[in-house]
Amino acid sequence: MYKKIINIFLLIFIFLLIFIHRGYSVEIVDRIVAVVDGEIITLVDLNKRLAPYLEKFKGKELSDNDKILIMKLKRKVLNDMIDDILIKNLAKKYKINVSDLEIKNYINNFRTRNNLTTEELKQQLKLEGMTYEEFYNKVRDDILRHRIITALVKRKVLVTEKEIKSYYEEHKKEYKKNKKVCLKIILLPSYGKAKEIYQEIQSNIDFETAAKRYSIGPNAQNGGDLGCLEYSDLNSKWKEVLDKLKAGEISRPFEYGDKGVILKLVNIQSGILESLDKVKNKIRQKLYAKKFEKLFKEFLNNLRKKAVIEIKL
Structure with a gap:
């Protein structure tokens, strides 16, 4: 009888240990990472929103640079989630x-554009780790966000003819049709490594030797030669870097994604300047986007100032 009582107490003790351990695990797995005007964002919520951004890190041994990048992504996504709550509350x-x-x-228009049945859409969402209900709510939030932004921000954005003409005069080189740039590239695993190799180029070796020795990019053994590319096809960051260079000059290192880049401008092939009338709409869109971004940031900053926000990440 005594032995039976001992066994019962032992089973209860084991059960309590399991229960406590499970409770502790849940606390580690899920916790509050932010409170916005009394509304909470949990770690599970954040990780779910973050998941698509982390696909490229799956099965990879994380470097220190990867860990820094992931933390930056976490903060950015969390800030986006905070902004979403503020906009919903404003609505x-x-x-x-x-x-x-x-x-x-x-949703019906979305299905039609992508040639999907409702069942096929649900299957696709499942593969992406999202339920149909979650997608439905996301669509609601996106429409609501667009409506708020249109009402309170977009209507304030105005681009004048004078601004368009002034921009054209100051940036004529951007509107040369068939303009080409002949480039060489050194692509490196990180921005830090790019800075290190840049210093070596400045003191010890030429660009082509550095490309052969260190570049993980295309045509490394040919000095990183990319040939001649259409200027209009280049990424805006690359244009910004190249616009500061003359033929034969080497750029300072810069970040491109999670990599480090050094460019050499070998040659410039000038094109034919397009008229203002032909590029007016492009310039209007560019100036509009720039003004909108500035006003939208101010709009969000004002919302944040009025809100009670506690971040616990």
Whole structure:
């Protein structure tokens, strides 16, 4: 009898240990990472939103640079989630709503554009780790966000003819049709490594030797030669870097994604200047986007100033 009682107490003790351990695990796995005007964001919420950004790190041994990049991504995504809550709360304040009919119409149009049945859409969402209900709510939030931004930000953005003409005069080299740049590249695993190799080029070796020795990019054994590329096809960051160079000069290292880059401008092939009338709409869109970004940042900053936000990441 005594032995039976001991066994019962032992089983209870083991059960309590398991229960406590499970409770502790849940605390580690899920916790509050931010509170926005009384609304919480959990670590599980954050990780779910972060998941698509972390696909490229799956099965990879993380370097220190990877860990820094992931932390930056976490902070950016968390800030986006905070902004979403602030915008939704603003919509409630102004009684701006999105009807079920609008959401269904949006989803139907989305399915039509992508040639998907409802079942196929659900299967696709499942592969991406999202339920149909979550997708439905996301569509609602996206429409709501667009409506708020249109009402309170976009209507304030104005681009004048004078601004368009002034931009054209100052940036004529951007509007040369068939302009080409002949380039060489040194692509490196990180920005830190690029800075190190740049110093070596400045003191010890030439660009081509450094490319053969260190570059992980294309045509490394040929000095990183990329040939001649259409200027209009280049990434805006590359244009910004190349616009500071003359033929034969080497750029300072810069970040491109999670890599480090050094460029050599071998030659420039000038094109034909397009007229203002032909490029006016492009310039208007560019200036509009720039002004909108500035106003949107100010809009979000004002929302944040008025809100009670506690970040615990």
